[in-house]
Amino acid sequence: MEKNANLKTHLEELIQLSETEFKYISSHFHLKTLKKNQSLIQVDDSVEHTYFVKKGLLKAVYTDENGKEHILQFAMENWWITDYQSYFTKTKAILAVICLENVELLALSYNDREKLCREFHSLDFFFRKKANSGYLALQKRMLMFLVYDTKSRYELLLSQYPSLYQRVSKSIIAAYLGVSRETLSRLDKKKVL
Amino acid sequence: MEKNANLKTHLEELIQLSETEFKYISSHFHLKTLKKNQSLIQVDDSVEHTYFVKKGLLKAVYTDENGKEHILQFAMENWWITDYQSYFTKTKAILAVICLENVELLALSYNDREKLCREFHSLDFFFRKKANSGYLALQKRMLMFLVYDTKSRYELLLSQYPSLYQRVSKSIIAAYLGVSRETLSRLDKKKVL
DNA sequence: CGCGCGATTGAGTAATTTCAAATCTAGTGG
DNA sequence: CCACTAGATTTGAAATTACTCAATCGCGCG
Numbered sequence: 014m015e016k017n018a019n020l021k022t023h024l025e026e027l028i029q030l031s032e033t034e035f036k037y038i039s040s041h042f043h044l045k046t047l048k049k050n051q052s053l054i055q056v057d058d059s060v061e062h063t064y065f066v067k068k069g070l071l072k073a074v075y076t077d078e079n080g081k082e083h084i085l086q087f088a089m090e091n092w093w094i095t096d097y098q099s100y101f102t103k104t105k106a107i108l109a110v111i112c113l114e115n116v117e118l119l120a121l122s123y124n125d126r127e128k129l130c131r132e133f134h135s136l137d138f139f140f141r142k143k144a145n146s147g148y149l150a151l152q153k154r155m156l157m158f159l160v161y162d163t164k165s166r167y168e169l170l171l172s173q174y175p176s177l178y179q180r181v182s183k184s185i186i187a188a189y190l191g192v193s194r195e196t197l198s199r200l201d202k203k204k205v206l
Numbered sequence: 207m208e209k210n211a212n213l214k215t216h217l218e219e220l221i222q223l224s225e226t227e228f229k230y231i232s233s234h235f236h237l238k239t240l241k242k243n244q245s246l247i248q249v250d251d252s253v254e255h256t257y258f259v260k261k262g263l264l265k266a267v268y269t270d271e272n273g274k275e276h277i278l279q280f281a282m283e284n285w286w287i288t289d290y291q292s293y294f295t296k297t298k299a300i301l302a303v304i305c306l307e308n309v310e311l312l313a314l315s316y317n318d319r320e321k322l323c324r325e326f327h328s329l330d331f332f333f334r335k336k337a338n339s340g341y342l343a344l345q346k347r348m349l350m351f352l353v354y355d356t357k358s359r360y361e362l363l364l365s366q367y368p369s370l371y372q373r374v375s376k377s378i379i380a381a382y383l384g385v386s387r388e389t390l391s392r393l394d395k396k397k398v399l
Numbered sequence: 400c401g402c403g404c405g406a407t408t409g410a411g412t413a414a415t416t417t418c419a420a421a422t423c424t425a426g427t428g429g
Numbered sequence: 430c431c432a433c434t435a436g437a438t439t440t441g442a443a444a445t446t447a448c449t450c451a452a453t454c455g456c457g458c459g
Contacts, residue, residue, distance in 0.1 A: 083352035137330040144337035145294050151344045159276035159384050191352050391407050
């Protein structure tokens, strides 16, 4: 079993790489481990890296002026996470990225990412496809907000990611769904009927 | 003034192309003109093309089981629009794309897009960057939904796209903001206070 | 003048929020 | 095994917000 086996598998879902190429590419990633509740990115940080999740679960949160948290994204195994706004545009982070479990990440800097994309046309392709599917996923979420009521959104979320229910508290799910934890709690009751 | 001048300018915001290269690339686009209220894409269509907007304004709408319309995206000059879900995954369209004004579009087929991306590394780069900024824009909208109330979302929308207020009816803005047109109307009153 | 469409207003209802209090649960130390 | 605590979850009640449905208004156009 290879060192960055899950990264390799992840890339090979979309592109083909020789052993040498993969070795070279993966040499630009560095391992980062954090414990539950530690923060990977804090508000106002300069965000140099994007992170491939080998293991664990994280959230990207925006904290509003009343101190209320809103979750923009979860990331579990084989997903990517960062404050993309900050990463792409070299502005200060407005999101925080926090570990919901102990995590193992592979960090890739912006400059290395762009360098690798220049060197390997296939990587440019890979990240284009990834960006497209990220866009579709977000659009799907947006549509869920526009079309469905809270209860349906909750059920759709759990049916799509059953493991979330085990891995995070309900307050966190509420912060993702955009409702108060009290309302979410009351929905749980209704569901049984 | 060149034929596809605005497309050229649009590409040159991110990449450099020789005159010959641009000629070749733009030969894969074909012009499509539609009148106000005509539909570019209908539900259940197979979506072969993505469209660059030369002129005019369109909406991408999802119609729910009660017949209520929800607007996922507007597209004005120099934006791209299609049902991306359908375009990328070769499934039937779940969105309709309708002209809110007379429009002039440049259509690019999926196969030509992929072909051009293979032939020109810079185009792969271009569409990767476009996908990234599209993702950021959608993320911003998602965040607005999570964080702000209806009134703030309305004001933020108008401050970002002042021309929308002139170009579309309030019912349509309501369908984008995710509120009923009555509620939006009552907000207009409050704003004056 | 009158039609038609979008926008507004009113009234009643439904959903969600807030704040506070009560309950449950898992982990810790005696 | 029990008591205790901190955090998460649930519940209650009042206040807010938005929705629906129906009626009305305003205005451009034939």
